[in-house]
Amino acid sequence: MRPETVVTARGLALRYRDAPVLDGVDLSLCAGETLALLGPNGAGKTSLMRLLAGRLAPQRGTLRVAGGDPARAPAVRRRIGWVPQEIALYPRLTVRENLDVFARLAGLGRRARDEAVARVLARAALDEVADTLVGVLSGGYQRRANIAAALLAEPALILLDEPTQGIDRVARAAIHALLDRLRAGGAALLIATHDFAEAERLADRVAVLRAGRIGLEGRLPDLLATLRTGPPEHEVALADPPAPAAAGALRAAGFHPVGALTWRASDVVAGGRDGAALLAFLRQMGVPVREIRVREPGLEALYLDAVGGAPVLAEAAG
Template sequence: MAPDDALVQVRGATLAYRGRRVVEAVDCDLRAGETLALLGPNGAGKTSLMRLVAGRLPPEAGAVRIGGADPYRDRDIRRHIGWVPQEIALYPRLSVSENLDVFAQLSGIARRERPALARAALDLADLADVARRPVGLLSGGYQRRVNIAASLIGRPRLVLLDEPTQGVDLAARAAIHAVLARLRAEGAAILIATHDFAEVERLADRIAVMADGRLVQEGRLPDLLARLRTAAPEHEVALADLPDAAAEAALHRAGFAPVDTGFTWRATRQGGLEGVALLAALRAQGVPVSEVRIRAPGVETLYRAALDPASTGQTQPRIIARVPS
Protein backbone atom coordinates (compact mmCIF):
# COMPACT_ATOMS: atom_id res chain seq x y z
CA MET A 1 0.00 0.00 0.00
CA ALA A 2 1.46 3.31 -1.01
CA PRO A 3 1.61 5.81 1.88
CA ASP A 4 -0.25 8.52 -0.04
CA ASP A 5 -3.21 6.14 -0.53
CA ALA A 6 -3.74 5.68 3.21
CA LEU A 7 -5.93 7.79 5.48
CA VAL A 8 -4.32 6.09 8.51
CA GLN A 9 -0.57 5.50 8.62
CA VAL A 10 1.12 3.80 11.57
CA ARG A 11 4.89 3.52 11.38
CA GLY A 12 6.98 1.79 14.04
CA ALA A 13 4.48 2.68 16.77
CA THR A 14 5.62 1.60 20.23
CA LEU A 15 3.93 2.03 23.62
CA ALA A 16 4.75 0.74 27.11
CA TYR A 17 2.46 0.43 30.13
CA ARG A 18 3.86 -0.16 33.63
CA GLY A 19 7.20 -1.14 32.20
CA ARG A 20 5.81 -3.62 29.66
CA ARG A 21 5.62 -2.93 25.95
CA VAL A 22 2.00 -3.32 24.90
CA VAL A 23 2.56 -2.10 21.33
CA GLU A 24 5.90 -2.73 19.67
CA ALA A 25 7.10 -1.48 16.28
CA VAL A 26 3.70 -1.73 14.60
CA ASP A 27 3.27 -0.71 10.95
CA CYS A 28 -0.17 -0.64 9.34
CA ASP A 29 -2.27 1.43 6.95
CA LEU A 30 -5.98 1.96 6.36
CA ARG A 31 -7.65 3.58 3.36
CA ALA A 32 -10.90 5.53 3.22
CA GLY A 33 -13.81 3.19 2.48
CA GLU A 34 -11.92 0.19 3.85
CA THR A 35 -12.51 -1.99 6.93
CA LEU A 36 -9.55 -3.42 8.84
CA ALA A 37 -10.31 -6.09 11.46
CA LEU A 38 -7.86 -6.29 14.35
CA LEU A 39 -7.58 -9.77 15.88
CA GLY A 40 -5.62 -11.17 18.77
CA PRO A 41 -5.96 -12.74 22.23
CA ASN A 42 -6.77 -10.63 25.27
CA GLY A 43 -3.74 -8.55 26.20
CA ALA A 44 -2.30 -8.63 22.67
CA GLY A 45 -2.31 -4.82 22.43
CA LYS A 46 -5.37 -4.25 20.23
CA THR A 47 -7.06 -1.62 22.40
CA SER A 48 -3.74 0.13 23.05
CA LEU A 49 -3.10 0.37 19.31
CA MET A 50 -6.60 1.76 18.78
CA ARG A 51 -5.99 4.40 21.45
CA LEU A 52 -2.83 5.46 19.61
CA VAL A 53 -4.78 5.76 16.35
CA ALA A 54 -7.56 7.68 18.11
CA GLY A 55 -5.06 10.19 19.48
CA ARG A 56 -5.87 9.28 23.08
CA LEU A 57 -2.21 8.38 23.72
CA PRO A 58 1.06 9.38 22.02
CA PRO A 59 3.45 6.66 20.84
CA GLU A 60 6.77 6.51 22.70
CA ALA A 61 8.48 5.76 19.40
CA GLY A 62 7.35 5.79 15.80
CA ALA A 63 4.47 7.83 14.40
CA VAL A 64 0.71 7.77 13.87
CA ARG A 65 -0.80 9.98 11.18
CA ILE A 66 -4.43 10.52 10.20
CA GLY A 67 -4.69 12.37 6.91
CA GLY A 68 -1.06 13.38 7.42
CA ALA A 69 -1.71 14.93 10.88
CA ASP A 70 -0.75 13.75 14.37
CA PRO A 71 -4.04 12.83 16.10
CA TYR A 72 -2.58 13.30 19.60
CA ARG A 73 -1.38 16.86 18.97
CA ASP A 74 -3.95 18.05 16.41
CA ARG A 75 -7.35 18.65 17.97
CA ASP A 76 -8.95 19.37 14.60
CA ILE A 77 -8.07 15.94 13.21
CA ARG A 78 -9.52 14.24 16.32
CA ARG A 79 -12.89 15.72 15.37
CA HIS A 80 -12.78 13.50 12.29
CA ILE A 81 -12.30 10.34 14.39
CA GLY A 82 -15.21 8.41 15.90
CA TRP A 83 -14.20 6.28 18.90
CA VAL A 84 -16.57 3.54 20.11
CA PRO A 85 -15.14 1.92 23.26
CA GLN A 86 -16.03 -1.58 24.44
CA GLU A 87 -17.84 -0.14 27.46
CA ILE A 88 -21.18 1.64 26.98
CA ALA A 89 -20.35 5.35 27.41
CA LEU A 90 -23.78 6.98 27.55
CA TYR A 91 -26.03 8.88 29.98
CA PRO A 92 -28.70 6.33 30.97
CA ARG A 93 -31.27 8.86 32.24
CA LEU A 94 -31.19 10.90 29.06
CA SER A 95 -33.06 9.96 25.91
CA VAL A 96 -31.27 8.80 22.78
CA SER A 97 -31.70 12.24 21.18
CA GLU A 98 -30.51 14.01 24.32
CA ASN A 99 -27.42 11.80 24.42
CA LEU A 100 -26.62 12.69 20.84
CA ASP A 101 -27.02 16.40 21.60
CA VAL A 102 -24.63 16.11 24.55
CA PHE A 103 -22.03 14.33 22.45
CA ALA A 104 -22.44 16.93 19.72
CA GLN A 105 -21.70 19.66 22.27
CA LEU A 106 -18.65 17.75 23.53
CA SER A 107 -17.44 17.48 19.93
CA GLY A 108 -17.58 21.26 19.56
CA ILE A 109 -20.41 21.24 16.99
CA ALA A 110 -22.26 24.51 16.69
CA ARG A 111 -25.81 24.60 18.12
CA ARG A 112 -27.43 25.32 14.75
CA GLU A 113 -25.79 22.26 13.19
CA ARG A 114 -26.66 19.76 15.92
CA PRO A 115 -30.28 18.86 15.02
CA ALA A 116 -29.47 17.90 11.43
CA LEU A 117 -26.41 15.90 12.46
CA ALA A 118 -28.35 14.13 15.22
CA ARG A 119 -31.09 13.17 12.75
CA ALA A 120 -28.47 11.87 10.33
CA ALA A 121 -26.87 9.76 13.09
CA LEU A 122 -30.28 8.41 14.12
CA ASP A 123 -31.06 7.45 10.52
CA LEU A 124 -27.64 5.88 9.95
CA ALA A 125 -27.99 3.69 13.05
CA ASP A 126 -31.73 3.09 12.43
CA LEU A 127 -32.69 4.52 15.83
CA ALA A 128 -35.49 6.94 14.96
CA ASP A 129 -38.12 4.71 16.60
CA VAL A 130 -36.39 4.93 20.01
CA ALA A 131 -35.12 8.53 19.79
CA ARG A 132 -37.26 9.74 22.72
CA ARG A 133 -36.68 6.78 25.02
CA PRO A 134 -34.21 6.90 27.93
CA VAL A 135 -31.07 4.98 27.06
CA GLY A 136 -31.14 3.09 30.37
CA LEU A 137 -34.43 1.44 29.38
CA LEU A 138 -33.11 0.11 26.07
CA SER A 139 -31.74 -3.38 25.41
CA GLY A 140 -28.01 -3.96 25.26
CA GLY A 141 -28.12 -4.16 21.47
CA TYR A 142 -29.88 -0.80 21.16
CA GLN A 143 -27.46 0.76 23.63
CA ARG A 144 -24.53 -0.37 21.51
CA ARG A 145 -26.15 1.18 18.44
CA VAL A 146 -26.64 4.44 20.34
CA ASN A 147 -22.99 4.22 21.40
CA ILE A 148 -22.04 3.98 17.72
CA ALA A 149 -24.43 6.78 16.72
CA ALA A 150 -22.87 9.07 19.35
CA SER A 151 -19.46 8.51 17.78
CA LEU A 152 -20.84 9.36 14.34
CA ILE A 153 -22.39 12.70 15.30
CA GLY A 154 -19.54 14.65 13.70
CA ARG A 155 -19.57 12.56 10.47
CA PRO A 156 -16.05 11.18 11.12
CA ARG A 157 -13.74 10.04 8.34
CA LEU A 158 -12.36 7.30 10.60
CA VAL A 159 -14.39 5.08 12.97
CA LEU A 160 -12.73 2.89 15.62
CA LEU A 161 -14.81 0.16 17.29
CA ASP A 162 -13.66 -2.06 20.15
CA GLU A 163 -15.77 -5.27 20.30
CA PRO A 164 -18.96 -3.52 19.07
CA THR A 165 -21.14 -6.66 19.07
CA GLN A 166 -19.96 -8.26 22.32
CA GLY A 167 -22.85 -9.70 24.30
CA VAL A 168 -25.65 -8.77 21.88
CA ASP A 169 -28.22 -11.03 20.25
CA LEU A 170 -28.31 -11.96 16.58
CA ALA A 171 -30.84 -9.26 15.64
CA ALA A 172 -28.73 -6.54 17.28
CA ARG A 173 -25.58 -7.93 15.66
CA ALA A 174 -27.21 -7.76 12.23
CA ALA A 175 -28.34 -4.17 12.88
CA ILE A 176 -24.82 -3.13 13.93
CA HIS A 177 -23.33 -4.82 10.88
CA ALA A 178 -25.79 -2.87 8.70
CA VAL A 179 -24.58 0.38 10.30
CA LEU A 180 -20.96 -0.51 9.57
CA ALA A 181 -21.81 -1.42 5.97
CA ARG A 182 -23.46 2.00 5.50
CA LEU A 183 -20.41 3.75 6.97
CA ARG A 184 -18.08 1.91 4.63
CA ALA A 185 -20.31 2.70 1.63
CA GLU A 186 -20.16 6.39 2.56
CA GLY A 187 -16.36 6.28 2.45
CA ALA A 188 -15.44 6.05 6.14
CA ALA A 189 -12.36 4.07 7.14
CA ILE A 190 -13.22 1.50 9.84
CA LEU A 191 -10.90 -0.17 12.33
CA ILE A 192 -12.67 -2.85 14.36
CA ALA A 193 -11.25 -5.04 17.12
CA THR A 194 -13.20 -8.27 17.48
CA HIS A 195 -12.99 -11.93 18.52
CA ASP A 196 -15.86 -12.88 16.19
CA PHE A 197 -14.44 -14.71 13.15
CA ALA A 198 -17.80 -14.74 11.30
CA GLU A 199 -17.99 -10.99 11.81
CA VAL A 200 -14.54 -10.59 10.28
CA GLU A 201 -15.46 -12.68 7.23
CA ARG A 202 -18.58 -10.60 6.72
CA LEU A 203 -17.15 -7.10 7.23
CA ALA A 204 -13.40 -6.94 6.72
CA ASP A 205 -11.40 -6.00 3.64
CA ARG A 206 -8.13 -6.54 5.53
CA ILE A 207 -7.13 -8.27 8.75
CA ALA A 208 -4.25 -7.72 11.17
CA VAL A 209 -3.42 -10.29 13.85
CA MET A 210 -1.64 -9.06 17.01
CA ALA A 211 0.27 -11.03 19.65
CA ASP A 212 2.44 -9.64 22.45
CA GLY A 213 2.11 -6.12 21.06
CA ARG A 214 3.29 -7.01 17.55
CA LEU A 215 1.55 -7.59 14.26
CA VAL A 216 2.17 -11.22 13.34
CA GLN A 217 0.10 -11.18 10.15
CA GLU A 218 -1.55 -8.48 8.06
CA GLY A 219 -3.04 -8.39 4.58
CA ARG A 220 -6.09 -8.38 2.33
CA LEU A 221 -8.55 -10.98 3.57
CA PRO A 222 -9.45 -12.39 0.11
CA ASP A 223 -5.75 -12.88 -0.71
CA LEU A 224 -5.00 -14.58 2.62
CA LEU A 225 -8.01 -16.89 2.29
CA ALA A 226 -7.19 -17.72 -1.33
CA ARG A 227 -3.70 -18.86 -0.31
CA LEU A 228 -5.09 -20.91 2.55
CA ARG A 229 -7.81 -22.58 0.50
CA THR A 230 -5.39 -24.06 -2.02
CA ALA A 231 -4.78 -26.71 0.64
CA ALA A 232 -7.13 -29.59 1.46
CA PRO A 233 -10.36 -28.77 3.31
CA GLU A 234 -10.56 -29.07 7.09
CA HIS A 235 -12.34 -31.86 8.93
CA GLU A 236 -14.49 -31.09 11.95
CA VAL A 237 -16.26 -33.48 14.29
CA ALA A 238 -19.26 -32.66 16.47
CA LEU A 239 -19.59 -34.70 19.66
CA ALA A 240 -22.80 -35.76 21.37
CA ASP A 241 -21.10 -35.72 24.80
CA LEU A 242 -17.86 -34.45 26.25
CA PRO A 243 -15.08 -36.98 25.56
CA ASP A 244 -13.42 -38.94 28.36
CA ALA A 245 -9.64 -39.25 28.56
CA ALA A 246 -9.48 -42.22 26.17
CA ALA A 247 -11.70 -40.47 23.60
CA GLU A 248 -9.59 -37.30 23.85
CA ALA A 249 -6.45 -39.34 23.22
CA ALA A 250 -8.07 -40.92 20.15
CA LEU A 251 -9.05 -37.52 18.78
CA HIS A 252 -5.54 -36.17 19.29
CA ARG A 253 -4.04 -39.22 17.54
CA ALA A 254 -6.34 -38.55 14.58
CA GLY A 255 -5.04 -34.98 14.37
CA PHE A 256 -7.95 -33.15 16.05
CA ALA A 257 -7.96 -30.41 18.67
CA PRO A 258 -10.88 -28.76 20.54
CA VAL A 259 -12.07 -25.41 19.20
CA ASP A 260 -14.78 -24.41 21.69
CA THR A 261 -16.28 -25.93 24.84
CA GLY A 262 -15.07 -29.41 23.91
CA PHE A 263 -18.05 -30.49 21.82
CA THR A 264 -16.41 -29.51 18.53
CA TRP A 265 -12.96 -30.72 17.41
CA ARG A 266 -11.16 -29.70 14.24
CA ALA A 267 -8.33 -31.41 12.34
CA THR A 268 -4.96 -29.77 12.89
CA ARG A 269 -3.23 -31.66 10.09
CA GLN A 270 -4.33 -33.10 6.76
CA GLY A 271 -4.37 -36.74 5.74
CA GLY A 272 -5.77 -39.89 7.30
CA LEU A 273 -9.30 -41.25 6.99
CA GLU A 274 -12.18 -39.42 5.35
CA GLY A 275 -15.93 -39.15 5.89
CA VAL A 276 -17.70 -42.36 6.82
CA ALA A 277 -14.42 -44.22 7.50
CA LEU A 278 -13.30 -41.51 9.94
CA LEU A 279 -16.68 -41.57 11.70
CA ALA A 280 -16.54 -45.36 12.10
CA ALA A 281 -12.91 -45.37 13.27
CA LEU A 282 -13.51 -42.73 15.95
CA ARG A 283 -16.68 -44.41 17.21
CA ALA A 284 -14.82 -47.72 17.42
CA GLN A 285 -12.38 -46.00 19.81
CA GLY A 286 -15.17 -44.73 22.06
CA VAL A 287 -15.40 -41.19 20.70
CA PRO A 288 -19.05 -39.96 20.92
CA VAL A 289 -19.11 -38.51 17.38
CA SER A 290 -22.48 -37.33 16.10
CA GLU A 291 -21.31 -35.73 12.88
CA VAL A 292 -18.24 -35.29 10.65
CA ARG A 293 -18.09 -32.07 8.64
CA ILE A 294 -15.83 -30.91 5.83
CA ARG A 295 -15.30 -27.15 5.71
CA ALA A 296 -13.17 -24.69 3.78
CA PRO A 297 -10.52 -23.06 6.01
CA GLY A 298 -11.58 -19.59 7.13
CA VAL A 299 -10.51 -16.69 9.33
CA GLU A 300 -10.20 -18.88 12.41
CA THR A 301 -7.63 -21.03 10.61
CA LEU A 302 -5.71 -17.91 9.53
CA TYR A 303 -5.77 -16.70 13.13
CA ARG A 304 -4.54 -19.99 14.60
CA ALA A 305 -1.80 -20.27 11.99
CA ALA A 306 -0.60 -16.72 12.68
CA LEU A 307 -0.40 -17.29 16.43
CA ASP A 308 0.89 -20.86 16.36
CA PRO A 309 1.93 -22.18 12.92
CA ALA A 310 2.56 -25.66 14.30
CA SER A 311 -1.09 -26.00 15.39
CA THR A 312 -2.28 -26.07 11.77
CA GLY A 313 0.62 -27.84 10.19
CA GLN A 314 1.89 -24.57 8.69
CA THR A 315 5.57 -23.83 8.32
CA GLN A 316 5.52 -20.03 8.45
CA PRO A 317 7.63 -18.27 11.08
CA ARG A 318 5.79 -16.59 13.93
CA ILE A 319 6.32 -13.08 12.54
CA ILE A 320 4.87 -13.22 9.06
CA ALA A 321 5.61 -10.72 6.29
CA ARG A 322 2.77 -8.40 5.37
CA VAL A 323 0.81 -9.37 2.28
CA PRO A 324 0.92 -6.44 -0.18
CA SER A 325 -2.19 -4.90 -1.69
Protein backbone atom coordinates in the same frame (compact mmCIF):
# COMPACT_ATOMS: atom_id res chain seq x y z
CA MET B 1 -8.30 7.00 -8.61
CA ARG B 2 -6.58 5.73 -5.47
CA PRO B 3 -8.57 6.28 -2.25
CA GLU B 4 -7.25 8.73 0.34
CA THR B 5 -4.97 7.22 3.00
CA VAL B 6 -6.56 7.95 6.37
CA VAL B 7 -4.11 6.13 8.68
CA THR B 8 -0.36 5.80 8.29
CA ALA B 9 1.53 4.21 11.19
CA ARG B 10 5.23 3.39 11.04
CA GLY B 11 7.24 1.69 13.78
CA LEU B 12 4.80 2.41 16.61
CA ALA B 13 6.14 1.38 20.00
CA LEU B 14 4.64 1.65 23.47
CA ARG B 15 5.75 0.42 26.88
CA TYR B 16 3.76 0.18 30.08
CA ARG B 17 5.61 -0.08 33.41
CA ASP B 18 8.74 -1.14 31.52
CA ALA B 19 6.87 -3.96 29.71
CA PRO B 20 6.59 -3.74 25.90
CA VAL B 21 3.00 -3.43 24.71
CA LEU B 22 3.57 -2.54 21.04
CA ASP B 23 6.88 -3.00 19.27
CA GLY B 24 7.34 -1.67 15.73
CA VAL B 25 3.76 -1.72 14.43
CA ASP B 26 3.25 -0.63 10.80
CA LEU B 27 -0.30 -0.11 9.60
CA SER B 28 -2.23 1.79 6.94
CA LEU B 29 -5.91 2.25 6.24
CA CYS B 30 -7.67 3.99 3.36
CA ALA B 31 -11.02 5.74 3.04
CA GLY B 32 -13.83 3.30 2.29
CA GLU B 33 -11.86 0.35 3.68
CA THR B 34 -12.53 -1.93 6.64
CA LEU B 35 -9.65 -3.51 8.56
CA ALA B 36 -10.31 -6.29 11.08
CA LEU B 37 -7.82 -6.24 13.96
CA LEU B 38 -7.40 -9.67 15.55
CA GLY B 39 -5.21 -10.98 18.33
CA PRO B 40 -5.29 -12.74 21.70
CA ASN B 41 -6.06 -10.85 24.88
CA GLY B 42 -3.00 -8.85 25.89
CA ALA B 43 -1.59 -8.65 22.36
CA GLY B 44 -1.97 -4.85 22.25
CA LYS B 45 -5.22 -4.32 20.30
CA THR B 46 -6.80 -1.84 22.70
CA SER B 47 -3.54 0.05 23.14
CA LEU B 48 -3.14 0.34 19.37
CA MET B 49 -6.68 1.67 19.06
CA ARG B 50 -5.99 4.23 21.79
CA LEU B 51 -2.92 5.40 19.89
CA LEU B 52 -4.99 5.78 16.73
CA ALA B 53 -7.66 7.71 18.67
CA GLY B 54 -5.09 10.09 20.14
CA ARG B 55 -5.71 8.95 23.70
CA LEU B 56 -2.13 7.74 23.99
CA ALA B 57 1.04 8.95 22.28
CA PRO B 58 3.57 6.47 20.90
CA GLN B 59 6.96 6.43 22.59
CA ARG B 60 8.57 5.65 19.25
CA GLY B 61 7.44 5.76 15.63
CA THR B 62 5.21 8.05 13.60
CA LEU B 63 1.44 8.20 13.29
CA ARG B 64 -0.75 10.27 10.99
CA VAL B 65 -4.53 10.14 10.98
CA ALA B 66 -6.41 12.29 8.50
CA GLY B 67 -3.18 14.19 7.83
CA GLY B 68 -2.21 15.02 11.42
CA ASP B 69 -1.04 13.75 14.79
CA PRO B 70 -4.08 12.65 16.83
CA ALA B 71 -2.22 12.90 20.15
CA ARG B 72 -1.39 16.57 19.59
CA ALA B 73 -4.10 18.04 17.37
CA PRO B 74 -7.68 18.35 18.71
CA ALA B 75 -8.90 19.02 15.16
CA VAL B 76 -7.58 15.60 14.13
CA ARG B 77 -9.21 13.87 17.10
CA ARG B 78 -12.55 15.36 16.05
CA ARG B 79 -12.21 13.41 12.80
CA ILE B 80 -11.97 10.12 14.70
CA GLY B 81 -14.99 8.21 16.00
CA TRP B 82 -14.30 5.93 18.99
CA VAL B 83 -16.78 3.14 19.83
CA PRO B 84 -15.65 1.40 23.03
CA GLN B 85 -16.54 -2.16 23.95
CA GLU B 86 -18.51 -0.92 26.95
CA ILE B 87 -21.77 0.97 26.42
CA ALA B 88 -20.64 4.56 27.00
CA LEU B 89 -24.10 6.10 27.27
CA TYR B 90 -26.26 7.57 30.06
CA PRO B 91 -28.94 4.96 30.88
CA ARG B 92 -31.37 7.51 32.35
CA LEU B 93 -31.35 9.68 29.21
CA THR B 94 -33.12 8.90 25.97
CA VAL B 95 -31.18 8.01 22.85
CA ARG B 96 -31.83 11.51 21.47
CA GLU B 97 -30.73 13.17 24.71
CA ASN B 98 -27.56 11.09 24.79
CA LEU B 99 -26.69 12.08 21.25
CA ASP B 100 -27.33 15.72 22.06
CA VAL B 101 -24.91 15.50 25.00
CA PHE B 102 -22.20 13.97 22.82
CA ALA B 103 -22.82 16.54 20.09
CA ARG B 104 -22.29 19.31 22.66
CA LEU B 105 -19.06 17.65 23.78
CA ALA B 106 -17.97 17.58 20.13
CA GLY B 107 -18.38 21.36 20.06
CA LEU B 108 -21.33 21.51 17.66
CA GLY B 109 -23.56 24.60 17.75
CA ARG B 110 -27.32 24.36 18.27
CA ARG B 111 -28.36 24.11 14.61
CA ALA B 112 -25.47 21.81 13.68
CA ARG B 113 -26.21 19.75 16.77
CA ASP B 114 -29.87 19.21 15.87
CA GLU B 115 -28.94 18.31 12.29
CA ALA B 116 -26.23 15.89 13.42
CA VAL B 117 -28.52 14.11 15.88
CA ALA B 118 -31.25 13.71 13.26
CA ARG B 119 -28.70 12.47 10.73
CA VAL B 120 -27.17 9.77 12.91
CA LEU B 121 -30.55 8.62 14.22
CA ALA B 122 -31.56 7.93 10.63
CA ARG B 123 -28.20 6.43 9.66
CA ALA B 124 -28.26 3.98 12.57
CA ALA B 125 -32.00 3.23 12.10
CA LEU B 126 -32.78 4.47 15.61
CA ASP B 127 -35.70 6.84 14.91
CA GLU B 128 -38.26 4.49 16.41
CA VAL B 129 -36.42 4.40 19.77
CA ALA B 130 -35.05 7.95 19.72
CA ASP B 131 -37.18 9.01 22.71
CA THR B 132 -36.73 5.81 24.71
CA LEU B 133 -34.48 5.66 27.76
CA VAL B 134 -31.24 3.90 26.89
CA GLY B 135 -31.40 1.81 30.06
CA VAL B 136 -34.53 -0.04 28.92
CA LEU B 137 -33.36 -0.77 25.38
CA SER B 138 -32.19 -4.17 24.20
CA GLY B 139 -28.47 -4.80 23.94
CA GLY B 140 -28.61 -4.51 20.16
CA TYR B 141 -30.23 -1.07 20.24
CA GLN B 142 -27.78 0.08 22.91
CA ARG B 143 -24.84 -0.98 20.74
CA ARG B 144 -26.28 0.85 17.71
CA ALA B 145 -26.75 3.97 19.82
CA ASN B 146 -23.16 3.55 21.06
CA ILE B 147 -22.00 3.60 17.44
CA ALA B 148 -24.28 6.52 16.55
CA ALA B 149 -22.65 8.66 19.27
CA ALA B 150 -19.32 8.27 17.47
CA LEU B 151 -20.74 9.48 14.13
CA LEU B 152 -21.92 12.95 15.11
CA ALA B 153 -18.87 14.79 13.75
CA GLU B 154 -18.77 12.81 10.47
CA PRO B 155 -15.48 11.06 11.32
CA ALA B 156 -12.99 10.00 8.67
CA LEU B 157 -11.85 7.09 10.87
CA ILE B 158 -14.14 4.95 13.03
CA LEU B 159 -12.60 2.65 15.65
CA LEU B 160 -14.87 -0.11 16.96
CA ASP B 161 -13.91 -2.42 19.82
CA GLU B 162 -16.01 -5.63 19.76
CA PRO B 163 -19.08 -3.80 18.36
CA THR B 164 -21.41 -6.84 18.41
CA GLN B 165 -20.40 -8.51 21.64
CA GLY B 166 -23.25 -10.15 23.53
CA ILE B 167 -26.09 -9.53 21.07
CA ASP B 168 -28.28 -11.85 19.02
CA ARG B 169 -28.07 -12.56 15.29
CA VAL B 170 -30.79 -10.09 14.27
CA ALA B 171 -29.13 -7.23 16.17
CA ARG B 172 -25.74 -8.28 14.80
CA ALA B 173 -27.09 -8.16 11.23
CA ALA B 174 -28.44 -4.65 11.84
CA ILE B 175 -25.03 -3.46 13.03
CA HIS B 176 -23.27 -5.13 10.11
CA ALA B 177 -25.63 -3.31 7.73
CA LEU B 178 -24.82 -0.01 9.47
CA LEU B 179 -21.08 -0.65 9.17
CA ASP B 180 -21.51 -1.49 5.48
CA ARG B 181 -23.25 1.86 4.97
CA LEU B 182 -20.47 3.74 6.76
CA ARG B 183 -17.83 2.06 4.62
CA ALA B 184 -19.79 2.79 1.44
CA GLY B 185 -19.98 6.42 2.55
CA GLY B 186 -16.19 6.66 2.53
CA ALA B 187 -15.27 6.20 6.19
CA ALA B 188 -12.26 4.08 7.15
CA LEU B 189 -13.22 1.44 9.72
CA LEU B 190 -10.96 -0.47 12.10
CA ILE B 191 -12.81 -3.24 13.96
CA ALA B 192 -11.23 -5.16 16.83
CA THR B 193 -13.02 -8.49 17.13
CA HIS B 194 -12.61 -12.06 18.30
CA ASP B 195 -15.39 -13.16 15.93
CA PHE B 196 -13.81 -14.73 12.85
CA ALA B 197 -17.12 -14.96 10.98
CA GLU B 198 -17.69 -11.25 11.61
CA ALA B 199 -14.21 -10.39 10.35
CA GLU B 200 -14.75 -12.46 7.19
CA ARG B 201 -18.14 -10.81 6.67
CA LEU B 202 -16.97 -7.20 7.08
CA ALA B 203 -13.27 -6.84 6.39
CA ASP B 204 -11.37 -5.93 3.24
CA ARG B 205 -8.10 -6.49 5.09
CA VAL B 206 -7.01 -8.30 8.23
CA ALA B 207 -4.18 -7.58 10.66
CA VAL B 208 -3.24 -10.02 13.44
CA LEU B 209 -1.36 -8.67 16.45
CA ARG B 210 1.04 -11.18 17.90
CA ALA B 211 2.98 -10.21 21.03
CA GLY B 212 2.83 -6.51 20.22
CA ARG B 213 3.75 -6.92 16.55
CA ILE B 214 1.78 -7.43 13.36
CA GLY B 215 2.16 -11.17 12.74
CA LEU B 216 -0.06 -11.31 9.66
CA GLU B 217 -1.53 -8.58 7.46
CA GLY B 218 -3.09 -8.47 4.03
CA ARG B 219 -6.19 -8.45 1.87
CA LEU B 220 -8.57 -11.08 3.18
CA PRO B 221 -9.35 -12.66 -0.24
CA ASP B 222 -5.63 -13.03 -0.97
CA LEU B 223 -4.91 -14.60 2.43
CA LEU B 224 -7.78 -17.04 2.12
CA ALA B 225 -6.85 -17.96 -1.46
CA THR B 226 -3.39 -19.14 -0.37
CA LEU B 227 -4.86 -21.05 2.56
CA ARG B 228 -7.50 -22.88 0.52
CA THR B 229 -4.98 -24.62 -1.71
CA GLY B 230 -4.40 -27.03 1.21
CA PRO B 231 -6.53 -29.80 2.76
CA PRO B 232 -10.08 -29.14 4.00
CA GLU B 233 -10.84 -28.30 7.61
CA HIS B 234 -12.60 -30.89 9.78
CA GLU B 235 -14.71 -29.89 12.78
CA VAL B 236 -16.19 -32.34 15.29
CA ALA B 237 -19.26 -31.29 17.29
CA LEU B 238 -19.69 -33.38 20.43
CA ALA B 239 -22.87 -34.28 22.28
CA ASP B 240 -21.04 -34.18 25.64
CA PRO B 241 -17.59 -33.13 26.89
CA PRO B 242 -15.17 -35.95 26.07
CA ALA B 243 -13.82 -38.27 28.73
CA PRO B 244 -10.00 -38.43 28.96
CA ALA B 245 -9.84 -41.50 26.71
CA ALA B 246 -12.09 -39.88 24.11
CA ALA B 247 -10.08 -36.65 24.23
CA GLY B 248 -6.93 -38.71 23.68
CA ALA B 249 -8.52 -40.38 20.65
CA LEU B 250 -9.44 -36.99 19.20
CA ARG B 251 -5.88 -35.69 19.65
CA ALA B 252 -4.45 -38.85 18.13
CA ALA B 253 -6.71 -38.26 15.12
CA GLY B 254 -5.26 -34.74 14.71
CA PHE B 255 -7.93 -32.64 16.43
CA HIS B 256 -7.54 -29.86 19.00
CA PRO B 257 -10.25 -28.29 21.20
CA VAL B 258 -11.69 -24.89 20.22
CA GLY B 259 -14.59 -25.02 22.68
CA ALA B 260 -16.14 -27.31 25.28
CA LEU B 261 -17.98 -29.30 22.61
CA THR B 262 -16.03 -28.42 19.46
CA TRP B 263 -12.73 -29.86 18.19
CA ARG B 264 -11.05 -28.91 14.93
CA ALA B 265 -8.27 -30.09 12.60
CA SER B 266 -6.96 -28.34 9.49
CA ASP B 267 -4.56 -31.06 8.32
CA VAL B 268 -5.26 -34.54 7.01
CA VAL B 269 -6.91 -36.40 9.88
CA ALA B 270 -7.32 -40.02 10.92
CA GLY B 271 -5.53 -41.54 7.96
CA GLY B 272 -7.32 -39.42 5.37
CA ARG B 273 -10.81 -40.82 6.07
CA ASP B 274 -13.76 -38.96 4.58
CA GLY B 275 -16.49 -37.48 6.79
CA ALA B 276 -18.63 -40.61 7.11
CA ALA B 277 -15.67 -42.91 7.74
CA LEU B 278 -14.22 -40.47 10.26
CA LEU B 279 -17.55 -40.33 12.10
CA ALA B 280 -17.65 -44.12 12.37
CA PHE B 281 -13.99 -44.29 13.43
CA LEU B 282 -14.37 -41.74 16.24
CA ARG B 283 -17.56 -43.33 17.57
CA GLN B 284 -15.78 -46.68 17.60
CA MET B 285 -13.10 -45.01 19.76
CA GLY B 286 -15.75 -43.89 22.26
CA VAL B 287 -15.93 -40.24 21.17
CA PRO B 288 -19.48 -38.79 21.68
CA VAL B 289 -19.65 -37.29 18.17
CA ARG B 290 -22.85 -35.48 17.24
CA GLU B 291 -21.74 -34.11 13.86
CA ILE B 292 -18.67 -33.79 11.62
CA ARG B 293 -18.31 -30.79 9.33
CA VAL B 294 -15.88 -30.69 6.41
CA ARG B 295 -15.23 -27.26 4.86
CA GLU B 296 -12.65 -24.99 3.35
CA PRO B 297 -10.31 -23.48 5.97
CA GLY B 298 -11.24 -19.97 7.02
CA LEU B 299 -9.78 -16.98 8.80
CA GLU B 300 -9.49 -18.84 12.10
CA ALA B 301 -6.90 -21.21 10.58
CA LEU B 302 -4.83 -18.22 9.43
CA TYR B 303 -5.14 -16.65 12.86
CA LEU B 304 -4.06 -19.76 14.74
CA ASP B 305 -1.06 -20.12 12.46
CA ALA B 306 -0.13 -16.45 13.05
CA VAL B 307 -0.38 -16.53 16.86
CA GLY B 308 0.50 -20.14 17.59
CA GLY B 309 3.04 -20.41 20.38
CA ALA B 310 3.40 -16.62 20.65
CA PRO B 311 4.26 -15.16 24.07
CA VAL B 312 1.65 -12.74 25.42
CA LEU B 313 2.79 -9.22 26.33
CA ALA B 314 1.24 -7.10 29.05
CA GLU B 315 -1.24 -4.53 27.80
CA ALA B 316 -1.97 -1.21 29.46
CA ALA B 317 -5.69 -1.86 29.52
CA GLY B 318 -8.17 -4.04 27.71
